[in-house]
Amino acid sequence: MRVVAKFGGTSLGSGDRINRAADSIAKAVEEGNEIAVVASAMGSTTDDLIEDITFEADEADRAEIISMGERTSVRMLKAALAARGVNATFLEPGDEEWPVVTNELGEVDVETTRARAQKLAAELDDTVPVITGFLAEDPEGNVATLGRGGSDTTAVMLGNYMDSDEVVIVTDVEGIMTGDPRVVEGARNVGRITVDELRNLSFRGAEVIAPSALSYKDGDLDVRVTHYQHGDLLTGGTRIEGQFENLVDMREEPLSCLTVAGRAIRNRPGILADLSTSLRDAEINIDAVASGMDSVTFYVDSTRAEEAETLLHDEVVTEDTLSSVTVNDEIAVIRVTGGELPNQPGVIQGIVSPLADADINVIDIITSATSVALFVAWDDREDALDIIQNQVQE
Structure with missing residues (x-):
């Protein structure tokens, strides 16, 4: 050996x-x-x-x-x-x-x-x-x-x-x-x-x-x-x-994003758990989560969006410091995975700028140490996928 x-x-x-x-x-x-x-x-x-x-x-x-x-x-x-x-x-x-x-x-x-x-x-x-x-x-x-x-x-x-x-x-x-x-x-x-x-x-x-x-x-x-x-x-x-592999992958089915707004997002311990649990109990899978100062967004399969909206709305009306829930339908997610992503200064800009040049709006970006998830309108998905694949290959 x-x-x-x-x-x-x-x-x-x-x-x-x-x-x-x-x-x-x-x-x-x-x-x-x-x-x-x-x-x-x-x-x-x-x-x-x-x-x-x-x-x-x-x-x-x-x-x-x-x-x-x-x-x-x-x-x-x-x-x-x-x-x-x-x-x-x-x-x-x-x-x-x-x-x-x-x-x-x-x-x-x-x-x-x-x-x-x-x-x-x-x-x-x-x-x-x-x-x-x-x-x-x-x-x-x-x-x-x-x-x-x-x-x-x-x-x-x-x-x-x-x-x-x-x-x-x-x-x-x-x-x-x-x-x-x-x-x-x-x-x-x-x-x-x-x-x-x-x-x-x-x-x-x-x-x-x-x-x-x-x-x-x-x-x-x-x-x-x-x-x-x-x-x-x-x-x-x-x-x-295992080993790192550079991969560009697009989800085949559309997502909906449900955004819950309210100051409780950052002020009350356990609020995120309560919101997530309401979806889990209904066996609604959360594809991704993004949080802001006074909001949290859950991405779920579009076929379950209406049910998810009802469940999250029930949480909003029972929590005084939550304001509302809104839904944005027909969203595509494209994920770029690669072990070298953290070692590439400007990697996010290198992916996003060509999308902007093509008049494709990036709805959301979620990053980790080894992946970048970009959310775009469903109708823009094919053009966005082609652009991102070309950028990663370069």
Whole structure:
């Protein structure tokens, strides 16, 4: 089995933790597995170095300084492996076998990086490479960085390009939890989660794996998150499934939007639950919800709109701080899904502006970390779909 194991800063935060990491790597090698290691800077070294740059420094000097955390980690971990009889070598930018290269735009040079990674993979039966995470080498041979969470990106990218069976992210949490164990009782480990679910959580504050790393995961590559105390690289934790796919999809049946207005929307706890429950009890599916300062809009199938309006009206007349309910029929929804959406500045404008140029009014937009839903008049749906598909393909 070929595995890329990434050890985060907390899992290398002390001599004892480096020993624990080396033990788990040595055990996996002894069992006959091919292991490549990606190491982050020990503890908070990178943040400390950044804070200490209180003087003017150009990007090249900053990158060299910041890289010292990872450079130290790989030397420590390589030495710990050697002490256990494991044939290991450390790699950093500037080495002949260094794999991660950027182009003139500062983006990963996929062709060159893939070729170097595959060459490195061919040597895994002989040695364990310990690779600095977060770092890259530009076309002139200077040190470059991959941005926040770059060690995760290094690991998943190399796992992909080295045709690995699995990437293991070793960190200070036991995989993905059902909730923050510091806040809620009974939080437990989630055995499996999809890339879309995880990316939405990541962009909403769950710091488990860098969202940028997941764009390198394909359907054949397993990615798992596990705790450094577990001690076994090949078991435990949470398995991340699937891959990001760019998809433009239009709902085949029209929707109606029902908007409830009133100051209770933001002033009375539970009002949204009451409104939603009235629809749920009638088995009316809510396709989407959008909220404003003093209103909330429910999108439901047009065939159930009249019934939904009656139910919501009953809630309005029993709640003094709700004003009214209105209905807008015959609405189409087009959804754009893609793992790279959050990394594309101006992506919303790039989709909406061509619609405006075609005199197509966008009734509503609902976004998440991995998707954009655009609501337009039903009669405009085909033209809107063609425009959006052309924009996404570009």
